Amino acid sequence: MMYPRFSSAWILVFVLFFTFAACENEFYEDDFAPIETPDNGGDDDFGDDDFDDDDDDDNDGSGAGNNGEISVELSGDGGIAVYRAFDRQLSLVEKEDRGDAWMQDPRKHEEMWDFVTDMIPNERLRHLYAFEVFDGDNGLAGYVYNLTDNLQDWMFALDIRQAYPDESTMSKDGEFVHTLIHEYGHILSLNDEQLDPNAGNCQNYDTGEGCAFETSYIDEFYERFWEDIADEHAGTEGDPDANYDFYLKYQDRFWSDYSATNPAEDFAEVLTYFVALDQEPTGNSIKDRKIQMLYEYPELRDLRDRMRGASTLTMPASGRFAAPKCRHAQRKGVELLNR
Ligand SMILES: [Zn+2]
Secondary structure, three states, X not given: OOOOOOOOOOOOEEEEEEEEEEEEOOOOOXXXXXOOOOOOOOOOOOOOOOOOOOOOOOOOOOOOOOOOOOOOOOOOOOEEEEEEEEOOEEEEEEEOOOOOHHHHOHHHHHHHHHHHHHHOOHXXXXXXXXXXXXXXXXXXXXXXXXXXXXXXXXXXXXXXXXXXXXXXXXXXXXXHHHHHHHHHHHXXXXXXXXXXXXXXXOOOOEOOOOEEOOOOHHHHHHHHHOHHHHHXXXXXXXXHHHHHHHHHHOHHHOOOHHHHHOHHHHHHHHHHHHHHOOOOOOOOOHHHHHHHHHHOOHHHHHHHHHHHHHOOOOOOOOOOOOOOEEEEEEEEEEEEEOO
């Protein structure tokens, strides 16, 4: 897994605000909390063996913002290279000799990033502070997390195996593009223009990372498509079987079973199908209305056009992509004392 790791050598009190989102192809049994659990404590998901770096001062909740350099580091599990991203340029921060030799080719990393920047408009790239290439041999396909608690600066990470299924030619279709769009969907819907991470008394949808602005995509999405089933959904949190039953019950609402995980995952999945479907659905099902909602935003139609222009993404013959398995967790003011 690609979880941040805390060294047991750290002897410090640590305040952390952290969001993590990961996708993998296979369902994996772990204890990562669903994204919309804002008060999940913080004592459950980050094992003591779960952070293998030696920096004492990063992710310390100080909200480095844009005034200083934000600490970026390679993930301990599968990370091959992590780069600081300056719009369309990459600058290497750290690398590890992991995976097969072909995975370490920086030209492939640059090609992946070029593709990301072809897919995502320049003015939106500012939220992508760092880019990691990792070996997803454990089934992980991609993930994002916010590097600062103000939700401005994000890590964007993609599996090089999924990018290069034949080890030489980068895919611009299929699951790799699905992963890319899905992960970007999280940054699109959870960044500082969409959420207020410091709202005291949230009157709108609280994603866990922050309180959604009334004009945000996720708040509108939640109000239209989730509010009526929110209580029922809450009872399935942390219980994959119950959540799957919940999905089956409301199958006509969702594009994939993974969408039933929570509204943020649903939004990320809907964004992918919004891009991949050749036509706007005309039906009146909630599932179709979710896609129709995204068509209401001119800037999202522009994003769709751009992504379709940059990729060769097509809907699979089956009518659905393999469900990504993502996990999100957030930590707000968690105190860890490792000795
Ligand atoms: Zn996700």
